[in-house]
Amino acid sequence: MSLKTLQEIVAETKASLHCLTPEAAKALMSEHSDALVIDVREPGEVAEKRPAGTINIPRGVLEMKITEQTTDPDRTILVHCATGGRAALAAASLTKMGFRDVSIIDCSCDELIAQFGAA
Template sequence: MDGNATIGHGPDRHPAAWNPARTREEKEEQGRRKEERSPMPPVTIMELLEKCKEKTALCDAREAAHRIKNDGDLVLIDVREPGEFEENPVPGAVNIPRGFLEFKICETCPEDHAPILLHCRTGGRAVLAAKTLAEMGYRNVAAYQGTVDELLAALE
């Protein structure tokens, strides 16, 4: 014998140490150890949004409309999907969907100090986008918190 013990015959041969019951138990134990190492349970989207809001400059419809009308350097970015953008556009907004923001922001806004105002349908994606831009080094980012209809009404 060559020192490598096996059990079974033909294609069903397995190393002697192979034991499906033990493997399952090991996986369960590994899962328990992983749970014990996790310091916190996953957060919900609402908890994540609240954490992002704590670290993000936010504005309401009136303030957003004022900035859009009066700040000639403002870059207004709509992070909704293209269909949403086309259905109900905000004048002057550039559409960069949330899923492409990190890839396309430098084309639209190459300077990290440029004033950026982000908006979406209700504010959630805008807050997440603002957090991402801050992490990328953009220093003058705000997220509009409200609906597109409220913003359009404030712009009239």
């Protein structure tokens, strides 16, 4: 048995979860005003550029910190990162925790900023 690459793991994870374009994410947010948009990049990355309307919970502490933001399993949660890989792994983890309405915003951070504006 050979080891899977990160790219293979991310691709498999994305295939099993709901992925959105930045445009679709913005439209979904207009329907769900309480949607939580989580940026799972590291704080240093967020300090350089940050999409408007996002909160930063780094991927490494997401499972420990998410309940500070919501304990509602039906709350709409959108997850993004720099390119979509960490967001996919984070969304899978949130789903395993019991959150039922989790989507990946599958784009670069710059594409998201183009749609949402910069914070």
